[in-house]
Amino acid sequence: MSGSGIATGEFSPKLGYGATLAIACLWMTPFVWMLVAAFNPQSIGAGMASLIPDYVPTLANFREAWASADFPRYGLNTVIITLGILAVQLVTITLAGYAFARLEFPGRTLCFYLFLLQLMLAPVVLIVPNLTTIAKLGLYDTLLGVMAPYFASAFGAFLMRQAFRAIPRELEDAALIDGASVLQRIRLIYLPLAKPSLIAFSIVSVTAHWNEFLWPLMVINSPDLRPLTVGLASFTRGAEGAQAWGVIAAGTLMVSAPLLIAFALFQRAFVNSFVSSGIK
Amino acid sequence: MAEAVLTGISETRTRPAGWRPRRTTLVALTLLAPSLVFLTLFTYWPVIQVVWQSLFNQQRVGGPQVYVGAANFFKLFADNAFRKALSNNLIYAFGTVVPSLVLALGFAMALARSSRINALFRALFFLPVLIPLVAAASIFLFIFLPGVGLLDYHLAKLALSGPNWLGDPDIALYAIMGLTIWKNAGYYMLFFLAGLQAVPADAYEAAILDGAGPWQRLRYVTLPYLKPTIGFVMVIGLLNVVTQVDHVFVLTKGGPSDSTNLLLFYVYQQAVESYDAGKAAAGTLVMLALLLAISASSLRTLERSFGERDT
Numbered sequence: 001m002s003g004s005g006i007a008t009g010e011f012s013p014k015l016g017y018g019a020t021l022a023i024a025c026l027w028m029t030p031f032v033w034m035l036v037a038a039f040n041p042q043s044i045g046a047g048m049a050s051l052i053p054d055y056v057p058t059l060a061n062f063r064e065a066w067a068s069a070d071f072p073r074y075g076l077n078t079v080i081i082t083l084g085i086l087a088v089q090l091v092t093i094t095l096a097g098y099a100f101a102r103l104e105f106p107g108r109t110l111c112f113y114l115f116l117l118q119l120m121l122a123p124v125v126l127i128v129p130n131l132t133t134i135a136k137l138g139l140y141d142t143l144l145g146v147m148a149p150y151f152a153s154a155f156g157a158f159l160m161r162q163a164f165r166a167i168p169r170e171l172e173d174a175a176l177i178d179g180a181s182v183l184q185r186i187r188l189i190y191l192p193l194a195k196p197s198l199i200a201f202s203i204v205s206v207t208a209h210w211n212e213f214l215w216p217l218m219v220i221n222s223p224d225l226r227p228l229t230v231g232l233a234s235f236t237r238g239a240e241g242a243q244a245w246g247v248i249a250a251g252t253l254m255v256s257a258p259l260l261i262a263f264a265l266f267q268r269a270f271v272n273s274f275v276s277s278g279i280k
Numbered sequence: 281m282a283e284a285v286l287t288g289i290s291e292t293r294t295r296p297a298g299w300r301p302r303r304t305t306l307v308a309l310t311l312l313a314p315s316l317v318f319l320t321l322f323t324y325w326p327v328i329q330v331v332w333q334s335l336f337n338q339q340r341v342g343g344p345q346v347y348v349g350a351a352n353f354f355k356l357f358a359d360n361a362f363r364k365a366l367s368n369n370l371i372y373a374f375g376t377v378v379p380s381l382v383l384a385l386g387f388a389m390a391l392a393r394s395s396r397i398n399a400l401f402r403a404l405f406f407l408p409v410l411i412p413l414v415a416a417a418s419i420f421l422f423i424f425l426p427g428v429g430l431l432d433y434h435l436a437k438l439a440l441s442g443p444n445w446l447g448d449p450d451i452a453l454y455a456i457m458g459l460t461i462w463k464n465a466g467y468y469m470l471f472f473l474a475g476l477q478a479v480p481a482d483a484y485e486a487a488i489l490d491g492a493g494p495w496q497r498l499r500y501v502t503l504p505y506l507k508p509t510i511g512f513v514m515v516i517g518l519l520n521v522v523t524q525v526d527h528v529f530v531l532t533k534g535g536p537s538d539s540t541n542l543l544l545f546y547v548y549q550q551a552v553e554s555y556d557a558g559k560a561a562a563g564t565l566v567m568l569a570l571l572l573a574i575s576a577s578s579l580r581t582l583e584r585s586f587g588e589r590d591t
Contacts, residue, residue, distance in 0.1 A: 020390035023383070024401050027462065030419045031407060033430055049433030092315045099311040103304050111312060116582060118323045120575040122523045125544065125567045128551040128560045129326030129333070152318035182307055211412035213526040214544070218552060229414045233530050236418040245422045252418045256411040263410050267403060274409070275470050 037249035038062070048245055061250035065235075068247070071254055073224055074231035081146050081216070081227055082209045086202055088151045093201065096152075097160025098186050102172070115154040123149050124214060131218050141221040150209065156201045159276065163197035164190050200273035203266075210259055228255045327568065333561035352558040362563065364538040365546040368453055369521065372542060376460040377517035381510065383465040388472030389502070402473070405466035413463065417530035420459045421446075424531075446532055449539035456540055459527055464520060468513045475509030476502075508581075515578040522570055543567050 032051055039057035065071060099105075100112065123130070130149050131140075139145030167190060175185050191198070213229040220226055226234070232255045236248055263270050334352050336345040356362050387405050391398040408416060423430040424445035432442045445455040479502060487497045503510075525545040528534060534541035534549065541549075544567065550560040575582075 016386065017390045020387055021401065023387075024404050027408070027466075028404055029430070030416075030423060030462070033423070034419050048428055049430050051430075092318065095311040096315040099308040103308040103311075105305040105308040107305075108308070111316075114319065114324075115315070116579075118319055119582065120579075121323060121327065121568055121571055122519065123322065124523045125564060125571060126322070126326040126330070128547060128557075128564050129329040130322055131551070132329065133321060133326065148318070149322035152315040152322075154315075154319075157315060182311075207410065211414075213412065213414045214529070214548065217529075218548070229412045229526070232412070232418060233414045233526075236414075236421060236530055245425075248418055248422065252415045256415045259410045260407065263403075263407075270410075271406070271470060274406075274467065275474055 061246040065251040078227040093156030096157035100161040101164035118154040163194035203273040204277040337558040352562040365541040373521040384468035413526040417527035479505040
């Protein structure tokens with residue numbers, strides 16, 4: 001994102017720059033308000049809409065949110081779902097990516113388009129028939145049921161294919177002469193060199209499934225299997241009126257914070273992987 | 281069986297000529313098998329199932345499936361709620377994609393030059409992308425709260441009174457569109473930032489020498505170079521419009537009187553709340569057709585970026 005090839009000053013006449021900064025303040029307002037409200041000791045009254053923290057911050061709202069909804073449990077469920085999906089995906093996309101990158105076989109083009117179809121038909125649109133399938137497999141109301149439709153990823157397979165093709169074939173040939181099997185070659189030669197792509201894919205996958213809502217809402221019935229998003233939504237919808245804002249703000253902050261912190265720590269990696277995710 | 285194939289030493293060496301292709305094919309299919317199993321279960325099979333279901337219906341609960349032809353589609357299009365969801369989705373698409381695109385381009389152009397400050401602002405615009413749509417909706421629920429919410433409170437200071445943002449059928453969809461624009465503009469900005477780097481500096485120098493003003497440079501230099509990016513972002517935007525409805529669930533549940541209902545939420549309602557499998561299937565099929573139409577326009581880009589049309 002370093003703006004090298006750009007004529008300096010070209011894009012930002014002062015007026016446009018000023019307007020952008022003003023909009024940036026507007027853009028931050030919901031976050032600021034959430035932060036201010038989450039640590040506010042009194043969530044009721046005229047102070048509710050205040051954007052200035054004129055109080056001694058407390059954790060009372062967080063305690064109340066924890067007491068009224070099982071956020072640690074929701075968090076654990078979300079972690080299991082996102083990491084479970086990612087673990088299986090990394091295996092499936094690596095194997096498929098290698099096949100597409102290095103092997104010539106009849107039906108390759110057909111397979112390519114079959115994979116492409118998944119890229120075009122977003123899984124979330126298929127929630128209704130997929131719910132039937134999940135129920136038939138006996139996975140209704142299980143975390144595995146939430147994960148299963150995402151175990152294969154065309155986007156990931158294509159991303160790995162790109163990465164593998166950039167690796168010189170000579171490296172593989174050397175290992176071949178040493179008698180390494182396909183799996184050994186993938187594990188020892190391809191995977192270490194494709195690390196940037198693996199990381200890019202992981203960030204996109206974790207973000208997508210951490211934030212996912214509609215599908216887990218349909219699959220999960222038991223309250224203690226809810227992921228964070230579903231927990232937060234029922235928490236928000238269950239709250240009545242203005243006095244709940246402080247607690248909701250605290251809950252929302254807890255749900256959003258992990259990814260925001262990860263972004264703060266690994267900004268460049270996030271941005272790069274999101275740019276590559278456009279093709280998803 | 282997989283084990284035997286995978287631990288075999290070499291499929292390219294020391295084999296009789298006739299063996300090689302078959303052996304490679306077997307290895308390739310074994311490697312693709314795990315993906316294909318899941319793709320079959322959760323992509324191809326559901327599509328087939330939806331086509332099937334949309335043609336059949338139960339005449340009574342628990343009764344046998346009867347072939348009804350296009351009846352489910354007639355029923356679907358006769359349903360006011362569906363027609364409303366379809367037209368809402370069109371308004372929503374136009375009203376979110378165009379403003380997000382313009383804003384994203386503006387942000388990208390203002391912040392293209394790299395400096396600490398610009399990097400910070402880029403990050404700020406990107407933050408809404410990272411939080412769950414449900415979380416964004418939870419915040420906006422209170423922003424839009426009548427009377428005491430953030431928006432009304434500050435409007436009141438200016439001696440203005442806002443409408444009932446989420447309760448007024450004429451306003452609610454636009455309120456929701458505001459949330460969507462806030463959430464997505466920063467994502468699209470990333471693509472424009474990347475696209476702007478491909479614009480050669482001499483193109484601007486030449487334009488300046490020719491006496492082109494800022495608007496002319498935007499019109500005749502920047503936009504032509506960004507054309508592929510704009511098309512690409514538009515496709516992503518349209519896909520998002522069809523596939524993301526979490527905020528509708530939290531903010532309005534499609535109401536008041538279906539004024540904020542969107543296709544995917546309608547399908548969800550038919551399946552989960554009305555148990556109308558035929559309508560849900562027909563609705564899903566309509567959405568699949570939309571998705572195919574949208575992404576078909578970017579098929580060439582996909583093929584190029586994943587290189588099946590080879591480089």
